[in-house]
Amino acid sequence: MRFIGLDPSTKTGFVALDEDGQVLKAKELKGVGSADPVRMITMIDDIAAHIQKEDIIVIEGFGFATQQGIQLGGIGWGIRMALTRRGFKYIEASPSQVKKFATGKGNTKKEDMILPLFRHWGFEHSSDNVRDAYVLAQIAKGLKTVDTNILTNEFTTYQLEVLAAINNPPIKKKKAK
Incomplete structure (x- = not known):
């Protein structure tokens, strides 16, 4: 069993941890x-090729405040x-849950996550996409x-x-018409 974190973006972060939380792959x-769309198709195919049967996968949910919404929506849905299509199940964690899991605050800037990742887990990487994917993989490990x-x-x-909020999401109230 591996714990997978996916941070969908134009350069998608991918991290695989083993059962002990050791990094197997971070890229x-x-x-x-x-x-x-060729770049997007080949990236999505590459992501799917990295996934194995027993993986626990956590993917970052959509960021609705982005300026690249259409492109990132296409990548995320792809x-x-x-x-x-390949029979893999995945769990979503919102961008604010990723930030809170790493730092304690759900509105932390990307650059302010670097030191908490190192303090918590000793993990460093130059890519913020890979750093987010690492946190998502740690969430996957925690959920399991x-x-x-x-x-x-x-x-x-x-x-x-x-972890509790992901396991037991609040019930959304229907809007009155």
Whole structure:
């Protein structure tokens, strides 16, 4: 079993951890060439080729405040469709849950996640996409291995809150017409 973190973007972050949380693979997947849709197709195919049968996959949810919404939506949905087509299940974590899991605050800037990642896990990488994917892989590990009702030395209170929120998402109320 591996724990996979995917941060969908024009350069998608991919991290695979083993059962002990050791990094097996940490890289940016970019696709072939520079012209879309070929670049997007080859990147999505590459992502799917990295996934194995027993993987626990956590993918970052859509960021709705981005200026590249259409392109990132296409990539994000393309990855989800490729995984689903191949029979893989995945769990989504919102961008704010990723930030909170790493830092304790859901509105942290990308550059302010570097030091907390190193302090928590000793992980460093030059790509913010790979750093986010690393946190997503740690979330996957936590979802599989931790009882969120029990405080452990491995996870902080705010990390347990994120895991509990992913396991038990709030019920959305329907809007009145």
